[in-house]
Amino acid sequence: MVYDEENILLMTPGPVPLHPRVYQAMSRVVFHHRTPEYRKTFGECVSMMKEVMQTENDVFIITGSGTAAMEAAIANCVSPGDKVLTLINGKFSERWVELTETFGGKPVPLEVEWGKAIKPEIVSEALDKEPDIKFVAICHNETSTAVINPLQKIAKITKEQDKILIVDGITSVGGDYVYPDKWGVDILIAGSQKCLGCSPGLGMIMVGPKAWEIINKRENIPSYYLNLPAYKKSFEKSSEPPYTSAISLIYGLHEALKMILEEGYENRVKRHRLMAKALRSGIEVLGLQLLAEKGYESNTITAARYPDGVDDGAFRKAMQKHGILVAGGQSHLKGKIFRVAHMNIIAEREILLVLAMTSLVLKELGFKCESGAGVAAAQETFLKNLK
Numbered sequence: 557m558v559y560d561e562e563n564i565l566l567m568t569p570g571p572v573p574l575h576p577r578v579y580q581a582m583s584r585v586v587f588h589h590r591t592p593e594y595r596k597t598f599g600e601c602v603s604m605m606k607e608v609m610q611t612e613n614d615v616f617i618i619t620g621s622g623t624a625a626m627e628a629a630i631a632n633c634v635s636p637g638d639k640v641l642t643l644i645n646g647k648f649s650e651r652w653v654e655l656t657e658t659f660g661g662k663p664v665p666l667e668v669e670w671g672k673a674i675k676p677e678i679v680s681e682a683l684d685k686e687p688d689i690k691f692v693a694i695c696h697n698e699t700s701t702a703v704i705n706p707l708q709k710i711a712k713i714t715k716e717q718d719k720i721l722i723v724d725g726i727t728s729v730g731g732d733y734v735y736p737d738k739w740g741v742d743i744l745i746a747g748s749q750k751c752l753g754c755s756p757g758l759g760m761i762m763v764g765p766k767a768w769e770i771i772n773k774r775e776n777i778p779s780y781y782l783n784l785p786a787y788k789k790s791f792e793k794s795s796e797p798p799y800t801s802a803i804s805l806i807y808g809l810h811e812a813l814k815m816i817l818e819e820g821y822e823n824r825v826k827r828h829r830l831m832a833k834a835l836r837s838g839i840e841v842l843g844l845q846l847l848a849e850k851g852y853e854s855n856t857i858t859a860a861r862y863p864d865g866v867d868d869g870a871f872r873k874a875m876q877k878h879g880i881l882v883a884g885g886q887s888h889l890k891g892k893i894f895r896v897a898h899m900n901i902i903a904e905r906e907i908l909l910v911l912a913m914t915s916l917v918l919k920e921l922g923f924k925c926e927s928g929a930g931v932a933a934a935q936e937t938f939l940k941n942l943k
């Protein structure tokens with residue numbers, strides 16, 4: 557077998573391919589974390605993370621995957637009985653309901669069909685109907701359906717209505733525009749293994765002043781490890797996390813963030829957007845349908861419906877045999893879609909390769925499509941962008 561776990565191309569929504577510079581950084585000798593040297597590295601990581609998150613608010617880096625940072629948001633902010641409007645259009649947004657229930661809050665679920673976006677009007681209506689809703693929780697980029705929600709417009713509403721807006725930006729931060737301070741996001745979450753281009757294991761949380769007001773009034777925060785005031789106190793005292801830092805991951809994140817800033821925020825977002833556009837054009841030309849509602853397609857992941865007769869297991873197995881790992885659907889979309897992520901260092905080479913391999917595998921499985929048509933459409937998109 558030519559392709560194995562070490563040389564397969566990960567087109568999955570995290571983990572994603574990492575630049576060798578990040579692997580090298582993670583293999584550095586581990587130094588002690590309660591030292592001026594490490595504090596400097598950690599402090600730089602937090603400053604760079606703020607730049608990538610486009611915020612002046614507090615940002616904390618937590619050991620734990622993105623879900624740990626999501627849990628920190630709810631555990632610290634939501635008191636028993638508090639109403640949280642949970643906007644659902646996929647598997648990850650459902651997590652806000654489960655977390656709210658875990659900490660005794662009252663989720664007010666507002667669900668739209670998976671594949672569709674959450675429109676600002678329905679948020680407005682829901683808030684008018686139940687004025688005692690205190691929080692609104694949303695997934696900015698729904699990875700399970702490859703839909704991006706119109707966060708800026710939703711944030712305008714929540715700001716006007718004085719609600720606390722909690723945003724899962726796990727697959728948008730570092731790959732698409734997210735301006736929490738300008739838009740009025742109170743809590744923003746990110747994860748290391750997605751567009752930020754590091755290994756899994758770190759969650760980031762931005763906490764704005766309105767969220768702090770709520771947290772600071774609480775007498776009891778029902779979490780020890782994820783207690784945000786403890787993170788704030790420790791960072792303000794000595795630029796370090798309260799508990800032993802995930803040193804090797806922080807070395808990796810430091811390098812990954814450096815690379816993001818070298819590329820530049822705007823350039824990086826534009827590249828992610830171009831890759832998404834090229835992949836979508838290629839997929840559609842091959843005769844496949846995108847799952848996402850038109851106008852709300854994600855720029856960091858694409859989901860395509862299988863045509864009749866193409867089996868999910870057979871397709872993904874064949875793709876893997878040819879050296880590319882793509883993701884399947886989740887929950888009721890299992891077997892119906894496949895998902896291709898284009899995060900971090902994914903660029904023209906990988907997009908063209910995925911399209912070429914997709915048409916080869918579809919043909920192997922008996923689906924009729926024109927060889928090379930997907931590649932040609934993506935090339936056209938790239939060439940137009942040069943003009």
Ligand SMILES: Cc1ncc(COP(=O)(O)O)c(C=O)c1O
Binds near residue numbers: 570621648724
């Ligand atoms: C949008 C979104 N939210 C939350 C998560 C969960 O993050 P983690 O697996 O890092 O805990 C994921 C992971 O795929 C995600 O894509």
